[in-house]
Structure formats: C-alpha cells, structure tokens
Amino acid sequence: MSGQTLTDRIAAAQYQLTGSDMARAVCKATTHEVMAPKKKHLEYLVAATNATNVNIPQMADTLFERATNASWVVVFKALVTTHHMCVHGNERFIQYLASRTSLFNLSNFIDKTGSHGYDMSTFIRRYGRYLNEKAFAYRQMAFDFTKVKKGAEGVMRTMTTEKLLKGMPVLQTQIDTLLEFDVHPKELNNGIINAAFMLLFKDLVKLFASYNDGIINLLGQLPEAMNT
Numbered sequence: 001m002s003g004q005t006l007t008d009r010i011a012a013a014q015y016q017l018t019g020s021d022m023a024r025a026v027c028k029a030t031t032h033e034v035m036a037p038k039k040k041h042l043e044y045l046v047a048a049t050n051a052t053n054v055n056i057p058q059m060a061d062t063l064f065e066r067a068t069n070a071s072w073v074v075v076f077k078a079l080v081t082t083h084h085m086c087v088h089g090n091e092r093f094i095q096y097l098a099s100r101t102s103l104f105n106l107s108n109f110i111d112k113t114g115s116h117g118y119d120m121s122t123f124i125r126r127y128g129r130y131l132n133e134k135a136f137a138y139r140q141m142a143f144d145f146t147k148v149k150k151g152a153e154g155v156m157r158t159m160t161t162e163k164l165l166k167g168m169p170v171l172q173t174q175i176d177t178l179l180e181f182d183v184h185p186k187e188l189n190n191g192i193i194n195a196a197f198m199l200l201f202k203d204l205v206k207l208f209a210s211y212n213d214g215i216i217n218l219l220g221q222l223p224e225a226m227n228t
Helices: 006-017 021-029 039-049 056-066 072-088 091-099 115-141 161-179 191-226
Strands: none
Touching (some): 021 056, 056 072, 072 091, 072 115, 072 191, 091 115, 161 191
C-alpha cells in the first residue's frame, strides 16, 4: 500500500490515548507505507533511549509485537527500526535485546499476498536471523563488535588469548549470518530493503575491521605460544 492504512491510524491513536508517545512513534515508524521508516520517528526513538524515564523493554517489546504482523512491510520496517536503534541508540537498548532468551521468531515468516511480498519474506527471515545473532554476540562478549575501538589500541588487538579464542568464533558466526542476507542489486527495489542493506553494509565493514584486528592479535601471539 502506498500510504498509511486505517489500521495504522487506529493503532497510533490507541497508543496516543494510552499516553505512550514512544509506542506511538514505533507504530509510526512501522506503517504499511512501502518506504523506509521516517527519519523523524527514528530520531525520536533514538533520543528516547537516552532518556532515563523511558521504558526500554516496552520499546523493544512494541517492536517485537510489530514484527508479528502479517504484512511484510510492517515486519521489515520493525527489523530496520530495531537495527537502527542498535546502531544509533543508547547501549541500554542492545543490552536489553541480549538479555532476552528469545528475539525475532521469523524463520517461517511468509507474506503470500503478492509476488513482491513473497520475495521480501526471504530477506525478512535472513534479516531476523542476523539481528538475533547480533544480540547473541553481545550476550556472549558484553560488547558490540561493530562499536568497539579499532586499531593498535583497539579491543580485539589487546584482547587476551583466552578471550580472543572465545570471541573470534562468535564474530565469525555474526559475519557469516550477515552475509547470508545475500541480496542482489536488482532486488534492492524499495526503500525498506535499501535501508536494511545500508545498515548491514556498515555493520559488515566494522565487523571485518574487528576480525582483521583479531587475526593480527592471534598472529602476534604465535611466536610466544611456540616458545612455551
């Protein structure tokens, strides 16, 4: 659909009546409009993660609820919004995601309302797996590989051997899961998948930088290991 549906408007009004401006912003960011979540709604949500009086679990749970929608548009936008919050929001947001035992359950998601929905459903399933893996990696390491300091004084270059041997497989799995998104240029045919692609591309660049730092660290420790 090209614009907000009646369902979108009713949902937003319900959140407004209950006084939940944050939940209303989530609803506004995840409408049935086939376009990326609007910048003003994303900026509002990012700012909300830095406010001490905002309920982060409620914010995340509202996004999870939107991801149970039958429409590929709403679900995809819920994933994009969640990813955006992980990248630009307060760390409390991804910390909450990492604390949950379950996140997005989209392995069987399919929108059969049209060929476009069917095609996008494939990417939604892959994207959901990546975001789950991103949160799992944070749970395992207590930091986000895309946000740690890089270079000679960076986290991966100064990590102990024991922690490095634990972290590198976790990082490798996150990279592998991201690469499984496997989108081709001709499939970047709407604003939502384009927004997802840009977030994933930026994550990939940073993940590879962390991986490179980890390999340099491991290689640097080989001579010492061989002499013991």
